[in-house]
Amino acid sequence: MSLMRATTESSGPITVMIVDDHEVVRRGIAEVVDRSENLNVVAEAGSVAEGLRRAALVQPQVILVDLQLPDGTGIDLIRQLKAAGATSRPIILTSFDDDRALAEALDAGAAAYLLKSVRGAEISDVIHAVAAGRVLLDERTVTRRRAEHEDPTADLTPSELRVVDLIAEGLSNREIAERLSVAEKTVKNHITSLLAKMGLQRRTQVAAWAAGRKNREWSSEGR
Known part of the structure; x- marks a missing residue:
């Protein structure tokens, strides 16, 4: 700019x-x-x-x-x-x-x-x-x-949405794998896919987005 x-x-x-x-x-x-x-x-x-x-x-x-x-x-x-x-x-x-x-x-x-x-x-x-x-x-x-992105998670699969929620809880890839009963490599594949779909580059950005969503939900409930 x-x-x-x-x-x-x-x-x-x-x-x-x-x-x-x-x-x-x-x-x-x-x-x-x-x-x-x-x-x-x-x-x-x-x-x-x-x-x-x-x-x-x-x-x-x-x-x-x-x-x-x-x-x-x-x-x-x-x-x-x-x-x-x-x-x-x-x-x-x-x-x-x-x-x-x-x-x-x-x-x-x-x-x-x-x-x-x-x-x-x-x-x-x-x-x-x-x-x-x-x-x-x-x-x-x-x-x-x-218009460009009403919901960045709209294209995520149910498994990817679950991974987003677990990232928001602060779980590591290994902990997410244990929670979902899948291999850690599978979790990494999910994260790679959901990052691309959400237009993000890092896992920490997913956590920040999820935290923002939770704050907005709390704010809406309080109104």
Whole structure:
């Protein structure tokens, strides 16, 4: 992605706050942002409550928000900031490539939705674009993504779906083989097949997707 940067050095650096409950991840993102031209990380937070307090103090122009936080979600933080009259422009930065979360981010007022797997230069470009007033997340994006893959597990066999559930439980390949009474090689074959069908590359991505699904189910039950 290559986006025009509208902010110049004469207008001062773009102030950025990062909200992520994993300190190592947060610091890594902060280093990427601080190394970028004309960007300055002015605050960090690890929860919704802390994010609200620090945003009120430093009033950053852009906030990078993780989707999953210990006391709520990035969506919750964006909505509460908006209700409080904050002018900071939010960007969701998450590990979850999730269409429902994408739609909720749009509804809450997020200007962009980025995966943590993106290159540092792309994060920088998106921050510059959002600070300049651009919105990179719109209804067409959400609609297109839903049409492309409403359910990434739709093509999985019953055995592959069972393996996904067991991966979500944290079982190793050997433990899954024991649970299903099959050879470990069979489990590996199932994982290779389901990764291809789901458009994923690693076993850990399956676990992350399954965890996101469970969180969404709990959220729906609580409404």
